[in-house]
Amino acid sequence: MSAISSQLGTVSFQGHDLTVISSPAGERLVAMKPISEAIGLDWKSQYARIQRHPVLKSTMVITTTVAEDGKERGLVCLPLDHLNGWLFGVDASRVRPEIRERLVQYQRECFAALAAYWQQGEALNPRTMATAPAGPSVPIRLTYNDRAFRIVPEGEELWFVAADVANALSLRDAYCVTRHLRPEHRSQRQVGRQMLNVIDRRGLDLALLHARPERAEPLRLWLDAALEQFVPSPAPRALPNGLSGEQQSAIKALVAARIEALPEARRGKAATACWSALKSKFGCSYKEIAPEQFTEAVSLVARIELEGEWLEPEAPKVLGRLPIDFPIEDWKAKNPQQFRSDNPNSPDLVVGYNDLLTSDYSPCLELLDTLHNAGYRVDGAYYELRSYQNLMRQMDVTMRLMASNIQQAIEGFQRDRRHMQKYVNVKPSTPPTPGR
Secondary structure, eight states: OOEEEOEEEEEEETTEEEEEEEOTTSOEEEEHHHHHHHTTOOHHHHHHHHHHOHHHHHHOEEEEEEOTTSOEEEEEEEEGGGHHHHHHTSOGGGSOHHHHHHHHHHHHHHHHHHHHHHHHSOOOOGGGSBOOOSSOBOOEEEEETTEEEEEEEETTEEEEEHHHHHHHTTOSSTHHHHTTSOGGGEEEEEETTEEEEEEEHHHHHHHHHHSOHHHHHHHHHHHHHHHHHHSOOOOOOOOTTSOOHHHHHHHHHHHHHHHHTSOGGGHHHHHHHHHHHHHHHHSSOGGGSOGGGHHHHHHHHHHOOOTTTTOOOOOOOOOSOOOOOOOHHHHHHHOGGGGTTOOTTSSSOOOOHHHHHTOSOOHHHHHHHHHHHTTOOOHHHHHHHHHHHHHHHHHHHHHHHHHHHHHHHHHHHHHHHHHHHTTTTOOOOOOOOTTO
């Protein structure tokens, strides 16, 4: 809890204008006492509830405002982002009857939103989204810092998947990207089988403004390069005092040729390096470079040293057909003990734990060895097979131990039974009669 000086403002919350207090740091706060009393709640009880709640208590602040009488007053406030959570926990039976049904409906939506967030990875509010087109969209799939970055083109517009933008900016989730945006800058699009939050280019620029500069600027540079390189665009148009359309196409083709020679994982970073070098050298985008500097620009792109350019090529894989031939007849011939109980009239094999554990020949291991020797990476499949074998060994030991314990129990039962049979015909002794 802290005390700060503030300024008043207005935002829209749940379709109503709400007075908020802006702190010097730019955080938007809401005074809780007026809201509590407006919906019929006892403020002292709500204040005690905030104090008991570990999350609300840790974010509560006391702001200083000037009242109508000219005196300073302290107001207990919560961040605007926590107001939804506070309302979600309000007992609907305690509020005014005329707003009770609306609060209950709001809390139902909260339950649905929480379920969608934790079970599907994303919660969407259809009232704040633009109308999505029918049918799935085909995204352009890029990679930024080894993470997926999807762009959904629609005519001349580009939409960016909000969850991917959040990952690129190291934000918690897509809501952190979309919460500052107006409805016209955000929407929903079906990408594959998922309905995802997306934002337009203007929304992306606003999200970058709210993000930390050390994370936003690298993404901005990479995005400019990626859009130039990977996103289809109309024929380039010459700008006043800039490169002609043919010169622009020549530079883009040169950058593309240099990037294509690199491993796929390094192409995004290389594209950023090329376009950033041009912007740093000439102080403008490549389209605005003066025509007389075209030769210098081409020379610069050709000379840039790109990471991964001098890596040794991967060892070539074995060409042609691999000697993969492991018929069931070979398995039977090399492990005859496994088929002692095999029924020739049944398509099923009768194989026990011991048969598999004592096998001298494993077609699966032979197949993996063949692929490994041919240059393929099969570590995952190898360790999965070994895990199955280890699990079978553990089960075999467990079954043997259980069988031994059961056998000992049966032998003990039979031994006790034979012992009791010795006294079948023995009559119980009669106690003496008192008085005799």
